[in-house]
Amino acid sequence: MLLESKNVIFRGAPGTGKSYLAKQIATDIISKGAFDDYTQLTAEQKQQVEFVQFHPSYDYADFVEGLRPRVNADGSMGFELQDGIFTRFVNRAQKNYDDAQKSAATIAKEASVQEQMADYFSNLELEDYTPTTARGTKFYIESVDERHINIAIPDNKVANKLSLNVDELRQMLESGQKFSQVKDLVVFFGKRNATQQYTYDLALFNDIKAQRRIRTKVAVQRVPMKPYVFIIDEINRGEISKIFGELFFAIDPGYRGIAGEVSTQYANMHENPEKKFSIPENVYIIGTMNDIDRSVDSFDFAMRRRFRFIEIKASERLDMLNVLGDSKKNEAIRRISALNAAISSVDELNENYQVGAAYFLKLATVDFDQLWNDYLQPLLQEYVRGIYGEDEIMAKFAHAYGANAAVAGEIDDESENQG
Incomplete structure (x- = not known):
């Protein structure tokens, strides 16, 4: 699906x-059905999965991109544009x-340049x-990162x-062309004017090309498309x-790739302001939401149209x-079955308020009464708060669950008093 x-x-x-x-499905897809336990994925495979939890203060800068403070080399404070987790x-x-669209020859060339x-x-x-530089200006390389x-x-x-673009230098080396002057770079990158970086x-291009090194034959094969x-x-807790x-x-499934740029x-702060953002065909998004969360009602209708909703009972x-x-x-x-039947029998509640099996996984470290007292009872009290007869309803839930006799017996005592 x-x-x-x-x-x-x-x-x-x-x-x-x-x-x-969600993690099971992601693991199953990435491992091609070999297993569904996320912990079994290799470190490389885990790079194909990302997990984030939305909350009210989560914003565009966290998700897409935004300005973040940084300490400059001279100790002063400044700001830099940083990609968010989704980007x-x-x-x-x-x-x-x-890479999956490239020939083996192209991949070999890129691997060789990367090694160089x-x-x-x-x-x-x-x-x-x-x-x-060509004019005799000396400079120092202070640091190098991926970009x-x-x-x-x-x-x-x-x-x-000055900050130079690693990708520009890589493109120059991969091109196989000779560059003897700055205007050659202007033509190569399709710009109107030269930049100081060129x-x-x-x-650096000439320096790298001049280095003596033992070239190793890089074993190359075509890259498979990965999900x-x-x-x-x-997802509904964020704005x-x-x-x-x-x-x-x-993110619309019908507008992946260039069609959805x-x-x-x-964008005006990017090294290439004309570069657009798009989501490739090999990206899949899974969201989760609790139906009883008050923020469900405000979930954006435009976003609803872009997702397939699947109910998990x-x-x-x-x-x-x-x-x-x-x-x-x-x-x-x-106990789950009995408790959920009792929850659904309350007029003001429905199956969206039922208790899922995940709560009962805590039985690995607590007993049934501790599970009731410390986890289920506080949750259910929030559900019935403000409903007429909430004490009687809670006693009914305790009886259905089979909590300790002192709690479960309350409903019987009340029945006798009414009689």
């Missing part, structure tokens, strides 16, 4: 194992999607090494710090329009209790 629909939301009563089911996840999926760059930067003594090469230019009194890109599953727990922003359009809110997830052993499992199922 997930592979067909792209986006699904599991809805139902609390404790029905919706989050656990980082989509970037991983997009890379796999793009890694050799160059790993062998540098960053503080001592000073590359030089940037941060350099210092002591002789530049106007801008003595001067230093050219210097990537993003799980949003309690959806604030979190997703313009991504409403991009959008400009994000901070309390009676459907009893298999979770297999870990308890037969004796305790059978007793737990008996």
Whole structure:
């Protein structure tokens, strides 16, 4: 169902194992049916799954992108644009999607360049090494990460710090072209004017090309397309329009890829402001929500149209209790069934208020009375708060569950008094 629909939301009563089911399905898809236990995934496979829980203060900056404080090399404070968790996840999926379209020859070329760059930067003594531009300007490489090469230019009194784009340097090396002057880069990148970064890109390009190294033959095979599953727990507890922003359009199953490209809110701050954001075909989204949560009613209707809703009933997830052993499992199922029947019999409640099997997994460390006193009773008291006769209703629940005799006997005492 997930592979067909792209986006699904599991809805139902609390404790029905919706989050656990989401991880099971993600694991099953990623392992191609080999297993459904998330802990069995390899570290590499776990990169294909991401889990986040929405809450009222969760926002666009957490999810898509936003400005975050950073300490500059000189100790001063500044801000930088950082990707949110969903953007980082989509970037991983997009890379796999793009790589799956490439030939073995292209992959071999990219792997060779990646090795070449890694050799160059790993062998540098960053503080001592000073590359030089075509005009003789010396600069230092302060740090290198996945996206940037941060350099210092002591002789530049106007801008003595600069951040170079790793991807631009990689593209130059992969192209197989020769670059002898800055204007060659302007043409290559399709720009109207040169940037200050191009001067230093050219210097590093020539330096890397000139390095002597033993070339190893990289074993290459075509990259298979992989599924990537993003799980949003309690999706309805966040302010959806604030979190997703313009991504409403991009997550639509009918507008994946180029058809659903959008400009994000901070596009003008990107290194390439013209680059659009899109979600590739190999991304799948699973949300979970509790039907009794007050925020369900305010769940954005535009978002509802983009998800397939699947109800998870309390009676459907009893298999979770297999870990308890037969004796305790059978007793737990008996009590769940009796308690949920009592809950559904209250006019103001319905099956959305039933108790799921996940609560009973706590029986691994507590007994049935402790489960009632510390977990189930407080939950049910919230359900019946404000309902006429709430004490009698709670006594009825306790009796159905089979709580300790002192509590369960209250309903019998009240019946005798009424008689």
